[in-house]
Structures are given as structure tokens and as C-alpha cells.
Amino acid sequence: MPLGQRVGDKSDSRYCGVETEFDYDMPQVLTFNLSGGFDFVMAPLIDPSYRPSSVKKEADGSSVLPAAASDLILSPSQWSSHVVGKISSWIDLDSEDEELRLDSEITLKQEIAWASHLSLQACLLPPPRTASCGNYARCVNQILQGVNNMQLWLRVPLEKSELMDDDSVNAKNDLQSGRMFDAWELWNSFRLLCEHHTQLCAAVDILSTLPSVNSLARWFGEPVRAAIVHTNSFLTNAKGYPCLSKRHQKLIMGFFNHSVQIVISGSLVHNVSQEGYEDLSSNSNDNHIEDMPGQHLLRPYLDYVAYLYQRMDPLPEQERFELGYRDFLQSPLQPLMDNLEAQTYETFEKDTVKYNQYQRAICKALLDRVPDEEALTTRTVLMVVGAGRGPLVRASLQAAEETGRKLKVYAVEKNPNAVVTLHSLIKLEGWEAIVSIVSSDMRCWDAPERADIVVSELLGSFGDNELSPECLDGAQRFLKPDGISIPSSYTSFIEPVTAAKLYNDVKSHRDLAHFETAYVVKLHRIARLAPSQPLFSFKHPEYSAKKSNQRYKKLHFEIPLDTGSAMVHGFAGYFDATLYRDVHLGIEPSMATPNMFSWFPIFFPLRTPLYVPRGSPIEVHFWRCCASAKVWYEWCVTSPSPSPVHNSNGRSYWVGL
Amino acid sequence: MPLGQRVGDKSDSRYCGVETEFDYDMPQVLTFNLSGGFDFVMAPLIDPSYRPSSVKKEADGSSVLPAAASDLILSPSQWSSHVVGKISSWIDLDSEDEELRLDSEITLKQEIAWASHLSLQACLLPPPRTASCGNYARCVNQILQGVNNMQLWLRVPLEKSELMDDDSVNAKNDLQSGRMFDAWELWNSFRLLCEHHTQLCAAVDILSTLPSVNSLARWFGEPVRAAIVHTNSFLTNAKGYPCLSKRHQKLIMGFFNHSVQIVISGSLVHNVSQEGYEDLSSNSNDNHIEDMPGQHLLRPYLDYVAYLYQRMDPLPEQERFELGYRDFLQSPLQPLMDNLEAQTYETFEKDTVKYNQYQRAICKALLDRVPDEEALTTRTVLMVVGAGRGPLVRASLQAAEETGRKLKVYAVEKNPNAVVTLHSLIKLEGWEAIVSIVSSDMRCWDAPERADIVVSELLGSFGDNELSPECLDGAQRFLKPDGISIPSSYTSFIEPVTAAKLYNDVKSHRDLAHFETAYVVKLHRIARLAPSQPLFSFKHPEYSAKKSNQRYKKLHFEIPLDTGSAMVHGFAGYFDATLYRDVHLGIEPSMATPNMFSWFPIFFPLRTPLYVPRGSPIEVHFWRCCASAKVWYEWCVTSPSPSPVHNSNGRSYWVGL
Structure with a gap:
């Protein structure tokens, strides 16, 4: 049962799941939880006491996986709509113990194969146990090469990180000494090893304490599919009911807005007395299926999440109109070469x-x-x-x-x-x-x-990118010496962003040219890592003798220390124009003209995502180059590590004069 | 006139050049220096007082580049065999002064175009003036996209670096604060911005002091084409003649062995009295052409370099035989699937x-x-x-x-x-x-x-890579329980290497598969960054119950601090086998069997070269994976920054069973 109706919201975030323990009676698990108001269960598929190595010794070659239920017990649509497979959490593919490591690898492969056989939409992978998770990632990567449409959700605890709240120099040393505090780093290493595979997603654990706001914001640029909210992260309100802290609420709203599904996990820890319920002590560890009349034990948590969902403002009409454009890459117009339709x-x-x-x-x-x-x-x-x-x-x-x-x-x-x-x-x-x-x-x-x-x-999303400067240079001939140009000036802006979805969309073309092209795109699933900065400015009329529409600028961005390390998939671009005197027009986020919809931002990708260690400044260069028949941009990063110069000579992307 | 005859050496290092000042009379420059014993001149092509911006103001549209000589003055073969064009050293493309920056860009493009018109084999680019050389690199990169076969040699001073000799923690902080001591870092940034372009090479300046041996060794993995030895880096021997320190000599020998040409630069600073010479004070700044009878002023330096060249041992027969295989990538044999010829x-x-x-x-x-x-x-x-x-x-x-x-x-x-x-x-x-x-x-x-x-x-370059383990498992059936296998065990080894040439050769295929393939190759132009470490071991016979030929190993390499930062293009692989008791056989460099030629090393490339900051450990993972019909390796790096897992499921490279 969806959390509620929100005008315009067709996303998965309407559905709420519940994490369950292993039970051989899967139909019962499902009936119990669905009738309790949840939309799906996150459930183990195989008996967690199973170990492949012990099986071999006992069995006579006819071993059968100890599955929670055969595929026939539930209909295919029940399996795929209502069950997220939970991979055995005992596995440890980076253990020093070789037998455990090999057992883990076999189990992981068997369970995924079983989930795949059941046509599940997703499986939850247990969190890596150590920062060095090379073997786990290698094995998942092998699986990803061959899996059908199923997604693999890597579970990552959003633990409060000492690192994020401590900007002393020691923090850096700790990182170098191999201790890793920041769960995002774990996720980042894992997905880099798996080459940003589109079916590798994240499921984050929400606990009672949260890391800094900036460090959390990084996740909005990542493929997070589920937020697993633990019952002990809830507070208790005056009436004894569960509720969440303001910071938790804000985070959950952020997830709702980014199509992330909430999953409730844990046992009832709030002493909610209700009809038909026996009073459960807060120590009770039992959210098991029991043939109990009345309400699901975790219903109060679900109700609270639904309350949060329903409390959200409806999507404004303009937002609803633009839903279909979210994170959808479009080639910029070429209004000079082509005629508009x-x-x-x-x-x-x-x-x-x-x-x-x-x-x-x-x-x-x-x-x-x-x-x-x-x-x-x-x-x-x-x-x-x-x-x-x-x-x-x-x-x-x-x-x-x-x-x-x-x-x-x-x-x-x-x-x-x-x-x-x-x-x-x-x-x-x-x-x-x-x-x-x-x-x-x-x-x-x-x-x-x-x-x-x-x-x-004549302005494009990036100001000069539809060649307003060149056109207005032509028009300036017939402007009186004291005449006025409206707009009188405009400036482009850029900022570094995490945008895993856009990166993958660019990569899907499997060529260089798409990585050296700027796209117009309604940015949504991104993390803005640092405030935007002005890049190129043009004013009109321009009577200077050295007038040129070529531009070069080097910018330095500092990501706040409490963000932690970050991944830059490219640069978001905007413009702001002064039409005349104090009348301006623009889409730069901090001063955007409200309710204007003519321009989406522009996105300049990076061929290789740029890892920025905590506290490292980013140095980026942009050029606007002009030749007789075309204008183009080139761009590169020189810190923290040099990228290639993108779009040399406009080989991949240019605007025709 | 070549430096001498060395049996088997057909490389460019036989030729020695001289750096000259600008002179409008290029034929005279050439005649003087060739008759003085040099093989080529490194000479400015355009009057260094020329500035495009001043020309524009003066001229009436008919401006002519102030070139050292028209193309007709020398024959095409004279231009191309005997002249390396020296780009004006005043240019500064990263200046804060926009006029200077634009003048520099125009000049650079004009001079390269002129050199290209003359069919020169190479031009020398002046060293970047600052660590942040984004605009210079962008401009050179643009030129590289369109240039004919001409090489561009980026001049890099091999200055003694405080960083390299000081392993205090401060060194790191200095680097982070933007100061860059290490000329190799400059080169590395520049060539990354230019995407390892094959025509971008290095020309290193040899000065009186040298950086540490380890930091110098990195250059043997880079495309160094010339070593410019300054006259003031020479010492004076008992007879007053120039000579070089032992360390300088060793470096020069290294260059001879890596096809690097020597160029003498500077003025006569040794008071060598000779017939027909006036006595020159050591302050003389004049190595200009003068109609002077007798010997070239820099002849004593050339003679000394020739002496060093001639003093080298001739190449052993085996080395001569293998010259053609140096750094030439070969696919490993598939002796099981294919029959040898x-x-x-x-x-x-x-x-x-x-x-x-x-x-x-x-x-x-x-x-x-x-x-x-x-x-x-x-x-x-x-x-x-x-x-x-x-x-x-x-x-x-x-x-x-x-x-x-x-x-x-x-x-x-x-x-x-x-x-x-x-x-x-x-x-x-x-x-x-x-x-x-x-x-x-x-x-x-x-x-x-x-x-x-x-x-x-049955051993391959990497020990088990031709499936000796699988074959001997088969043969073990008919070995007596106390029988002996010769070999009785073998181990593979890997070490991280800089190998720009190999990287470019792999990249030239423009596909993923070649980056996920191991190659057999006679390694020559490489820098070995850390001692090799054992990877996978097999012993025969093997009666263990848990016998498997799958392997997984994680290794940590530490590059010596005095190397500085480094680039890892991949891993060199070797093997060592124990045939029986103390009789071994192998190619691991520290214990290689002498004069054996059956195996060249193996090379595992990295898809993206790995930049390793000074002092950062490298963590690398290798897997040997087995399936019913094939065996393959997967590999990845997790520190200092994660790479993709290479060759997942053996998708690009495998050995058939």
C-alpha cells in the first residue's frame, strides 16, 4: 500500500519496505507484511546457516540449496514486485580465512543466481567488512557482467563519521594509515572497481546519528535505491509514538524527492500500547511472523514515514511538467546553423x-x-x-x-x-x-x-553558447554610438557536481565524442559540491580595440571539509544576464529568476570521474575557442590530478557560425 | 659525425647535437657546427625579438615571419636531418598578462607551422614556467592533433630537487601548497593533459647537480629523446679538460642505452688552450658562429661525450639478437589450444x-x-x-x-x-x-x-600462464606416490613499472580488450619502481584435499621516497621455478638464470595509468580464475586510487584448456 498520493509523484519512493529475518515460509512472510501495510519485504532467500563447504562433505552429490521457498510457492509477479532478495550477511569475501572466503564467493554466486531465477528486481548485498574489498568487488563485478536486469544494492551504513566532524590534520593521517571512516569511500572504491556498472546501486542504512549535512548531500548524486531506516533511529514523541529528528526528517524528504524507497528495519522499540497487542518490552527482538490479529508490530514506524510523505507539498505544475526531463541529456540547440521548429x-x-x-x-x-x-x-x-x-x-x-x-x-x-x-x-x-x-x-x-x-x-543555458557574442558583434554595426543593447552583459557559471546517472548515460554511447560534448539537462540526481563561480563574461556593445570572443579562465573550487572526499563527474553550467541596469535574468542557482523555464542547466562531463580527496582544491580550466566557421569549448582539470584536455580543436562538439 | 661505432647499436644515441643561438645565416650555423663534429643543431627558427602583437600594429597586412632562413636556403634533407627547431623561449602561455599569453600562443603556432613546413623531425618546446601549465598544454595538445610526423620535445630541467632528498613530512605539505619541486611532475601533468600523445616527448636538461638516482630512473620509462648537457655541468680533469662526475657518466650511459641523443649546450667554460685558439675566459658567453679557423669551441665537450660512448662495452650477441624485440608486445603462446610451429x-x-x-x-x-x-x-x-x-x-x-x-x-x-x-x-x-x-x-x-x-x-613467462598446473594435475595420476616432478614448484612475480611506450602501443588498438590482455615483451624502456614480489605459487605433485588452481593475492608495493611521485602503466611479470632441490630456473630480475633466452617478461597493462604520489603505497590484487574450458587472470589496483577490475570473467584474455 503506497505511502500516499502526492500529485505528480510517480516515483518508487511511494513504496515502503520492511527488512525481515529468514523464514522457510515465504508466503506467510509476504502475507503478513503486505497486510501490515508494507509494499515489499527485504528477505533472505537462503538459510543463513548454510555453508557450501560443509554441504560438500555431507551430501552425496544431490545437494539442494536450502531456499526460503521454491519458485512455485509464489507467483512470478509476487516474487518480482514484493521481494528484494537479501544476500546472506555472514559472507566475507575479503577474509584472511581462505575457506570462509571461498564459501562466501560460492554462496554469493548461488544466491544471486537463485534471485535471478526468481526474476527479482533487486538483491541487497551486505556491506563490505573492510576498506580493502577488492575480492568482494571483483566477484560482484563478475556477476554484473552476466546478470539479467536485476539490480544489486550494496548496503552502506551512513554512520556518523569522526572524520567528517573533525577537520584537524590528524584526520588525513588516519585516512592514509588505512582506516576509513567514511562509508561513501567504501561505496566509491567498490563502484570504481565495478566501473560504475549501471546495475550496481546503493542502499544506505539510516542510524540514530547522522554524518554532516554536506557529507550526506553527496548521496544525491549517487544511484541510491533504498534508505533502510532502523527503528532505533526513531525518537519518541510526547504520546509515546515514534518520530524522527528534524535532521532525519529532512534527509528522508530528500530521499522521497530522489525516488529512494524507505525500508523499515529492526524490532519494535517504542512502547506503543494498542488494542489487541500484548505489551512488548523494548528489548523484544521479535518482528517475526506470528499469527497475531491486528496491527503489524512495525506499523507505527510505517505510519510515521507515511505521515512524512503525505506532509510534503505537492509538486508545482512546472516541476511536474519537467519531471520527464530530469537528468535527461539533450544536445544543445544550434540556432545559428539550424532553424528552430x-x-x-x-x-x-x-x-x-x-x-x-x-x-x-x-x-x-x-x-x-x-x-x-x-x-x-x-x-x-x-x-x-x-x-x-x-x-x-x-x-x-x-x-x-x-x-x-x-x-x-x-x-x-x-x-x-x-x-x-x-x-x-x-x-x-x-x-x-x-x-x-x-x-x-x-x-x-x-x-x-x-x-x-x-x-x-540569443542566450543559451551557458550564456554565450548559442553564439550571442558573435551575433551581437554583427548587430553592433547598426547601433548608435550611445545606443543600448538588451541584454547589456552576461556571464557563465560552473560548479563541480557528482552525477553518476549522467556519467553513465554519457558512457553508454561508448565513444569519446559524447564525453567531450556539453548537454542541456534538467539536473536532479546530482550533488552540488561547491558554490558556482563566474567563468566567461561578455558585454554589449563592446568597442574595445582588443575585442575578442575567445576566453580562457582557470578556477579553483574548494569542497567544504565536512563533505569529505567526493567524486566529480563533470561541471554544471549556468548563466546570468543583465538585461538593463538592475533587471537581470538567469539560472545560476543562488540568484535564479523564479518560475522561468526557458533554460535548463548545461553539463560538461569529464571523461574519467575525478576523485577529490577531502580538503583538496579543484583546479579547472575552460576555454572558449573561435575559428572561422565554429566556436567551441575545451576544458580540463589540473588538480587534484590532471585530466586530458577535452574537445581539443572542437573535434567532438562545436557550435557552427 | 657519429660519436663512434658500437657493434649492434643502430640507435639515435650515436648522434650528438649542439644548441645554438638565433642567427639569420642558418647555412653558416649548420656548416660551422657540422664541420665542428656535431651531427645536428638545435636552433631557433624565428627571431626571438619578434612579437605578433607589435607586428600587427606596424604592418600593412603583408607581414613576413622573421625566419632564420627561407626553406630554399637549405635542402629539405639538410633541414630534416640536421636541424631541431627551437621554439622561442620567451613564450609564456600561462602568464597573467593576457597580451603576452596571446602573443605566445600565436608565436608557438606560427613557429610549429613553419617547422612543419620545413619537415623538421622535431621541435624543442621551452619548459613550462609554472606548475600550472594548463593553457600551454591545451595549445600544444591542439597542435598535436594536427601536426604531421614531427615530434615535439618538451624541455624539462632535471634540477636537483629538495623534495627528493628530504623525506620529512614538510615535503608533502609543500607539494600540497602548490609548490612543485619535481620536474617529472611538470612533465607528467603536461603529458596527461595531452593524453600521452605519441609525438610529445621529453628533452631533459642535465645540470651540474643531479636529483637522486631513483628519481632519475623514472625517465627510462618515459619517451626521452634528448639529454641537453650544459657545459657548466662538466668538471675539469687534471689536464684542464672537461669531464663528468661518475653519477653524470652513469646517467649519460643510461641515455646511450635508451636511444637518447646528447646535445651540448652553453659556452666554453673550460680553459682549454689549443693551437689556433685565442684563450677564452670562462665568462665568455660566446659560442656564436665566427669565421674562425680550427676547432669548434665546444669540441672538447663533444670529444668527452664521444669518449664515453666509445668506452661502452659492445652489445653482447644475445642482446643484439633481441634488439628487435625490445618493447615489442607479443601475445603469449596458447600451447595447449594451438600446436607450436x-x-x-x-x-x-x-x-x-x-x-x-x-x-x-x-x-x-x-x-x-x-x-x-x-x-x-x-x-x-x-x-x-x-x-x-x-x-x-x-x-x-x-x-x-x-x-x-x-x-x-x-x-x-x-x-x-x-x-x-x-x-x-x-x-x-x-x-x-x-x-x-x-x-x-x-x-x-x-x-x-x-x-x-x-x-x-610447460612454464610461461609468468610461470603458470601456459597452464602448467592444469597439465601436471593431469600427469600426476601416473606419478608414483613418492615420485618427483621436475619442476617441483614455481612462483610468479610482479612489480610496478613506468612504461609509456608500452602503454601507447596498447592504447593504439583503441579498444578495451587490448588493455585487459597480458603481453610477452622484452622490457627495455621501462622504469622498475619497486622490487618484484612473489604472487602465485604451485608445487608438484600436490596431494592436498583442497587442491585448487584458483589463486588470489593482494600485494603492497612501496616506491622508495627518493623516487618521488611516479606513474604506473602496468605490472611486469616474471617467474622463478625450482626444478629440483637447489636447481632453479627463472627470469625474476634479482635471481634470473644468466644467459637464458627462452622467456621474455610478461606485461599486465592498466587501462588508466596510475599516478602514485610520493610515499603512497600501491595495493594491487591479482586473481587466477578457472572455468571448465579456460583459465584467466583478473587484476586491479585499490590504492592509491581504485582502478576497474580488469578482464572480468576473462572477457578479453584467457588461456584455453
């Missing part, structure tokens, strides 16, 4: 917030340009360059009306298809006397007069 | 050292087996399993003769083609009464009696 214009024109900002900027420019006393006599020449189907023409005319200024508008557009729509718009609105349509590329248009104001919307 | 038998049979060791071992075994008093009455049953064309049969019979023991020999061979040769050998030698030929695979042969001694030569 009607659908694209349609979408962008709906962004009223954006055009309101433009209108505000134009108003201010008109008022600055024409004093009140000249309002009736002076006609401002305004050119919309890249007019598309006319939204900026409309915003300009509205600004003129609002301010009582007179306008002459040139609407310059290179796409002949858009010009058709523009014509009908002008006719329909009766703007023929004010607006002249120019079907031409602004870079070569021979303007009949000079403009007071040039208005454009 | 006659040529292969022929080569291996010539290794008299190996068969002498076998004969010694068999002698000892026969003496142990049969006391003198039974020598005439007891006939020892000896089986040669994998007899090939008979070399071990011969060794056995010689051992019998030497010890006066009586033998009955079974020669078991699965290759029917080899059996043909074996038949004629036995007939020719008249051994019919003693030797029975068995045309069968030892793993399924139904032996008519049991053997006292089983002799085999």
Missing part, C-alpha cells in the same frame, strides 16, 4: 516570466533614453534581432505603451519560416505602421538607419 | 642454459632415487610430458649417462607434428630401446605404468 518557438514563448523581465528592461531603457518632455516628439528606433515569431516585438510595444514612448521597431529574423508567422502577427495586431520586418541574418543586414536600442534573446 | 621449437631448443639446468636437476633426482649400489639393477621410469621435438629426452638420457643410472623414458607429446620429428630423432640416435613415444595429451593418457620422475617444460 514551430514547436520550439511555441514552448519558449510561453515563458511569461522571461518576457516580463525583458519588458521591464525595455521600459527602463526607454525612460532613460527619452525624457518625459520628449515622449511625444521622439521616436526611439528599436531593433529586435532574432525576432523569431515576435514575443520580444510584443514586449517592446507593451513597454512603449507602459511608458508612453513612441517606437519604431525593426524585427530582424533569419529564419524565413518564423518570418511567415511574424507577418501574420503584425497584421493581426495592426502593428504595420510601427514594425518593419526584415528577413535577414543580423550579421549581414545592411540597416537603413541606426538603432537606439537593440533587443535580443 | 617448427620455428618455435627450433628457437627454444637452442637455449642450452635452460637444458643444462634441467640436466643438473635430473641428475640430482636420479642420484636421490637410486643409490649407487642399485645403479645397475634399478631402471628409473622417467616421463617427459610435453616432449616436443625431444630436448628434454636428450637431457634425461645425458643425465642418466652422467650418473650411470638406467632409464626407461616415455616421451608424451600431444602435437602430432612434433611427434614426427621425435620419431626420427629417436631412430637417428638409436634410442629405440629406451624411449617410448606416446602421441597423446598427458591429461588423458592411460599410462601403462607409473613414473618415478615426470619432467616437463
